[in-house]
Each structure stands twice: as structure tokens, then as C-alpha cells.
Amino acid sequence: MREREISQAVITRLPRYYRYLGELLEDDIERISSNELSKRMQVTASQIRQDLNNFGGFGQQGYGYNVKYLYTEIGKILGLDVNHNYIIIGAGNLGQALANYTTFERRGFILRGIFDNNPVMEDVTIRGIPVRMMDELKDFIAKNNVEIAVLTIPKEHATDVASHLVEAGIKAIWNFAHTDLAVPESVMVENVHLSESLMKLSYRLKQNGEHAYQKDN
Numbered sequence: 001m002r003e004r005e006i007s008q009a010v011i012t013r014l015p016r017y018y019r020y021l022g023e024l025l026e027d028d029i030e031r032i033s034s035n036e037l038s039k040r041m042q043v044t045a046s047q048i049r050q051d052l053n054n055f056g057g058f059g060q061q062g063y064g065y066n067v068k069y070l071y072t073e074i075g076k077i078l079g080l081d082v083n084h085n086y087i088i089i090g091a092g093n094l095g096q097a098l099a100n101y102t103t104f105e106r107r108g109f110i111l112r113g114i115f116d117n118n119p120v121m122e123d124v125t126i127r128g129i130p131v132r133m134m135d136e137l138k139d140f141i142a143k144n145n146v147e148i149a150v151l152t153i154p155k156e157h158a159t160d161v162a163s164h165l166v167e168a169g170i171k172a173i174w175n176f177a178h179t180d181l182a183v184p185e186s187v188m189v190e191n192v193h194l195s196e197s198l199m200k201l202s203y204r205l206k207q208n209g210e211h212a213y214q215k216d217n
């Protein structure tokens with residue numbers, strides 16, 4: 001597989017293909033045409049053919065796509081054929097919600113530890129995992145082969161914590177703190193802003209002329 005030649009735009013669409021193909025598998029659907037997939041995903045059939053042609057030979061005239069094969073291959077491209085150890089930093093509302101979301105484990109993301117700097121949280125367990133204090137962070141990352149840190153702490157502390165993570169050899173940060181992190185290029189950062197998604201929804205409601213409650217001044 002020549003992954004280097006796949007464009008970034010295609011890569012960003014892969015998780016969605018992966019999700020839909022996973023649902024087809026759960027429904028015991030073995031093959032699907034690009035037209036059928038197009039209807040389900042609301043993407044044009046030609047976009048699907050173009051995207052999936054990047055991986056060569058997956059679709060066959062008159063047969064369509066072999067769902068299991070495509071799902072497996074896209075999983076490999078996304079690095080989902082191996083496990084990734086991760087930790088959560090910030091055991092508050094969001095950190096706990098993510099820690100309790102067991103579907104990540106099914107995808108191969110294994111929660112190894114949860115950290116916080118509030119002594120009240122020390123040894124509180126979330127899904128059987130004890131909350132640890134930050135002084136254990138560096139050793140823990142090295143000993144447990146942790147690749148990914150999820151940052152669910154207030155933005156004021158994010159820069160400082162990110163630099164500790166870099167020092168400790170973390171490879172990737174899933175950043176929920178609302179701030180851009182300055183880390184070396186070798187460390188991957190994926191920022192998540194749920195409120196931006198909500199704003200897009202608000203925009204669409206507005207375009208649709210939906211009634212909205214006026215804000216109190």
C-alpha cells in the first residue's frame with residue numbers, strides 16, 4: 001500500500017467510510033456497490049469511487065466492494081490494526097466521560113491511566129482505574145508505553161502540561177483544552193472543539209429560518 005500518495009482530504013474522509021463499513025458488517029452485509037454506499041453516506045458515488053480507488057482494486061465491476069476487505073484495509077491505513085495506549089489528564093467532567101466511553105477500547109485505544117493535580121482525586125477510581133497525581137506522569141508514560149495523552153484540563157494549564165508530556169516522550173496529544181499547543185513537529189496534536197460543531201448547527205438552524213430565543217441582554 002502506497003500511503004504517501006493518498007491526499008490529506010481522502011485521509012480525513014476515511015474514518016467516516018470506516019464507520020459506515022463497520023455498520024454494514026454488523027448487519028452482515030458482505031458487499032455493496034458504490035451507488036448503494038453513496039445513498040447511505042450521502043456522498044456522490046463518483047466521490048466514493050475516486051476515494052476508494054486510491055487503495056487500488058477494492059471494487060469490482062458488477063460486484064461492488066467487499067465490505068470486510070475494505071473495512072480491514074481502511075482500518076490498517078488508519079492504524080487501527082494495532083493497539084494504542086493512552087492516558088487522560090484532567091479527571092473532571094469531560095475526562096471522566098471519555099474514560100467511561102468503552103468503545104475506544106474496541107477500536108484498539110487502551111486507557112492505561114488517568115491523571116489529575118487535585119489531591120482530592122487521588123486514588124478515586126474511574127472504570128476501575130485509579131486517578132494518579134502528576135508527579136507519577138513521566139515514569140508512567142515510559143513504563144506503560146503510552147503513545148497518546150488526552151488533555152481535558154483548563155486551557156490555562158494546557159501549555160505547561162503539554163511541555164511535560166513532550167519531555168516524557170509522548171507521541172500524540174488529543175487536545176480538548178481550548179488553546180493551540182506549541183509542541184515539536186514530531187508530536188501529533190489533534191484539537192477537538194465540540195462548541196465549533198454546535199456553532200455549525202446553529203448556523204444551519206439560522207439558514208433554515210428556525211425560530212430562536214433572543215439572548216437576554
Ligand SMILES: NC(=O)c1ccc[n+]([C@@H]2O[C@H](COP(=O)([O-])OP(=O)(O)OC[C@H]3O[C@@H](n4cnc5c(N)ncnc54)[C@H](O)[C@@H]3O)[C@@H](O)[C@H]2O)c1
Nearest residue numbers: 090091092093094116117118152153154157176192193194
Ligand atoms: N474541546 C471541547 O470540545 C471541550 C468540551 C468541553 C469542555 N472542554 C474543556 O475541557 C476542560 C475540562 O472540562 P471539564 O468540564 O471536564 O472541567 P472540570 O473542571 O470538571 O475538570 C478539569 C479537571 O482538570 C484538573 N486539572 C486542572 N489543572 C490541572 C493540571 N495542571 N494538571 C492535571 N489536572 C489538572 C482539575 O483538577 C479537574 O479535575 C475545560 O477547559 C473545558 O473548557 C472542551
